[in-house]
Amino acid sequence: MSYFADIAPIAFEGPESTNPLAFRHYDPSEVVGGKTMAEHLRFAVAYWHSFAWEGGDPFGGRTFERPWFGDGMAQAKAKADAAFDLFGILGQPFFCFHDADVRPEGADFAEQTRNLGEIVDYFASKMEATGTKLLWGTANLFSHRRYMAGAATNPDPDVFAYAAATLKTCIDATHRLGGENYVLWGGREGYETLLNTDLARERQQAGRMLSMVVDYAKKIGFGGTILIEPKPQEPTKHQYDYDVATVYSFLKDFGLEGEVKVNIEQGHAILAGHSFEHEIALAASLGIFGSIDMNRNDYQSGWDTDQFPNNVPEVALAFYEILKAGGFTTGGTNFDAKLRRQSLDPEDLVAAHVGGMDVCAAGFKRAWAMLQDGTLEAERAARYAGWDTPGAAAMLTGGTLGSIHDRVVSEGINPAPKSGRQERLENLVNRFLG
Ligand code: XLS
């Protein structure tokens, strides 16, 4: 019997519906600008939060009781059965997983790899039967104690080797399942104290590992996008992939800016002191926008609380930047979000996703309307219109300080400050987001 036995597939019932297990805004087949909402949003369930996480926090352990908890192959398959049942109930087109979420740990590398292979075969048959696809796979190179001082950036070369070998198996698994992306989140790639850390050396190790990932993906013909997921801290005090700007400079350093993009998470952006839309806009402007981990941080706690999104205007501004960047290609909206530890019931897991999907759909439609309206973009363009004059444009091509100086003197240039119109623009945005 399914873990979600009595929960029927979620239907779209429209904004007036009071049914807690219905979509009010997300109609997967609704066509917006020539694509369905399902094609625009490309939702994914995160296996780790929804099926592997046990409800623990730093002050207490497991609160959830799931029939698949335990470390055997039978439990791993029962977990997969429940996961695919949830994907079906939600109509989620995609899922994402780490190796450690899906397979029993195994006593050594060989057993770990065999276990992963067995589950990947099991996934393949379920994906074939249900049509659910893999948005991305990834390796968990942060939970096991061997990685406590990092994976690629570990001072011990044997850990580097073990991580490289594990990466190979996880890229293989992602490729075998037709994954559209492969994600690298460097959970322990950082430091606790500079007193024992050689920053320069660790950076070189990380660059070498990433180059090998790119080479290997090419060698096996993996056609998906390789993504780095920035995060500033937690679990380490300082993580090397701090934010989008830091990742970009790292990619440039190793000549990988054309090979690797970013997976941007709302909560990580907040932890880095940025807004989600800032990180998306910056990545798009640098040509490295790939995918998003959708969630919500508690703005007071300073932790990565990974809550489900519930703020439509906030989500809308993020989707506005994604739409401006041309929308997703291989990327999507992965709910890297978990229940609160008191939310014990199967219905909580379903309701969390239903609400998150609805918030994203509502935000997306508002963003779409604002972009179609065009006023905001016209205002932005008008602000820079002075640059269209030949004298101004020439400064950015052949200008020198001397030639510009002469022009200022000969033309009597004397700039008049102009309003940035922020409040008027905020009022405009509220017409769409309010
Ligand atoms: C943790 C990260 C993690 C990645 C995948 O904060 O968000 O869940 O998305 O390793």
Ligand code: NI
């Ligand atoms: Ni996170």
Ligand code: NI
């Ligand atoms: Ni994430």
